[in-house]
Amino acid sequence: MIGGGRLSPSPGRTPQDSRSVPMLKKTPGSPDPHGDNDLLAAIERGEPISTVTHEEALREDPVLAIEHFNFWYGRQQVLTDIRMPIPRGKITTLIGPSGCGKSTLLRCVNRLNDLADESHVSGQMSLNGAPLYDSSVDVIALRKRMGMVFQKSNPFPKSVYENVVYPLRIDGIRQRRRLDEACESSLRKVALWDEVKDRLRDNALTLSAGQQQRLCIARAIAAEPEILLMDEPCSALDPIATAKIEDLLEQFKGSYSILLVTHNLQQASRTSDFTAFMFLGRILEFGPTRTIFTRPRLAETNDFVTGRFG
Numbered sequence: 001m002i003g004g005g006r007l008s009p010s011p012g013r014t015p016q017d018s019r020s021v022p023m024l025k026k027t028p029g030s031p032d033p034h035g036d037n038d039l040l041a042a043i044e045r046g047e048p049i050s051t052v053t054h055e056e057a058l059r060e061d062p063v064l065a066i067e068h069f070n071f072w073y074g075r076q077q078v079l080t081d082i083r084m085p086i087p088r089g090k091i092t093t094l095i096g097p098s099g100c101g102k103s104t105l106l107r108c109v110n111r112l113n114d115l116a117d118e119s120h121v122s123g124q125m126s127l128n129g130a131p132l133y134d135s136s137v138d139v140i141a142l143r144k145r146m147g148m149v150f151q152k153s154n155p156f157p158k159s160v161y162e163n164v165v166y167p168l169r170i171d172g173i174r175q176r177r178r179l180d181e182a183c184e185s186s187l188r189k190v191a192l193w194d195e196v197k198d199r200l201r202d203n204a205l206t207l208s209a210g211q212q213q214r215l216c217i218a219r220a221i222a223a224e225p226e227i228l229l230m231d232e233p234c235s236a237l238d239p240i241a242t243a244k245i246e247d248l249l250e251q252f253k254g255s256y257s258i259l260l261v262t263h264n265l266q267q268a269s270r271t272s273d274f275t276a277f278m279f280l281g282r283i284l285e286f287g288p289t290r291t292i293f294t295r296p297r298l299a300e301t302n303d304f305v306t307g308r309f310g
């Protein structure tokens with residue numbers, strides 16, 4: 001369990017459960033281990049439901065373990081009993097209808113939601129075995145262990161070079177050679193080096209939108225994070241810039257553990273190894289991306305990935 005002043009469980013039915021529920025239309029003949037309508041009825045009653053987790057996901061070595069995790073914005077419960085091992089060295093996407101809690105879950109990993117008014121949590125998350133929600137955790141140190149990439153790129157109004165080496169500087173690294181090496185290697189990893197090697201002293205805000213987002217990814221990986229959190233990293237980009245980021249994700253496989261929120265189902269199916277389908281703050285199904293998109297076990301997942309609702 002967790003520690004900290006604002007952290008307390010709120011059992012029972014919550015305001016979230018009584019708000020309007022997105023329509024889920026059952027596909028006749030779709031597999032549903034919960035039985036027809038039992039799952040939706042249970043969610044609407046605010047009862048706990050079991051995530052359908054595919055064996056392949058359980059066989060992976062988890063970099064991040066999420067255990068019985070609940071989150072409330074004030075009285076509104078937004079996440080309910082999330083249990084999910086995030087595989088190491090793989091890309092895991094969170095998909096689900098708007099408002100189901102994808103970004104909230106992502107922001108709980110680096111405790112950005114601590115900043116929200118009257119938020120509280122119960123349950124636990126652990127990164128490489130170290131609990132994230134113990135009262136003794138130094139949240140600033142914790143965030144240094146993770147990289148975060150937002151929907152809208154957020155380079156600092158500094159040079160390209162200073163943006164990339166920023167995490168090293170705040171760690172007190174001064175040696176020019178180390179900074180130069182980190183800058184070049186991070187920019188190469190995001191395929192930006194050739195485009196900006198002659199512009200390292202230019203203000204980062206003079207780069208194109210796609211370049212700025214890749215710069216932000218370079219800054220995130222310069223810190224050698226244990227996990228990379230990405231919240232809709234392509235949603236503000238044109239198709240060419242999006243394709244470049246998707247290429248990067250492909251190359252990152254095996255080297256980085258990534259938790260990615262996306263509205264773009266094609267992007268999820270193209271880029272990720274594992275996919276979790278969220279609905280009303282619950283993870284309904286979690287498994288290999290190919291299976292989730294072609295042979296999901298739940299009718300609800302099938303209806304979402306085939307565009308029947310969402």
Ligand SMILES: Nc1ncnc2c1ncn2[C@@H]1O[C@H](COP(=O)(O)OP(=O)(O)OP(=O)(O)O)[C@@H](O)[C@H]1O
Pocket residue numbers: 073078096097098099100101102103104105116263
């Ligand atoms: N800072 C906040 N304070 C109060 N409620 C919030 C806050 N941020 C989000 N919410 C609510 O929490 C719920 C989940 O929102 P969240 O942004 O996590 O969903 P999402 O699945 O990422 O949605 P989208 O796909 O539209 O981005 C929504 O009902 C939203 O209104």
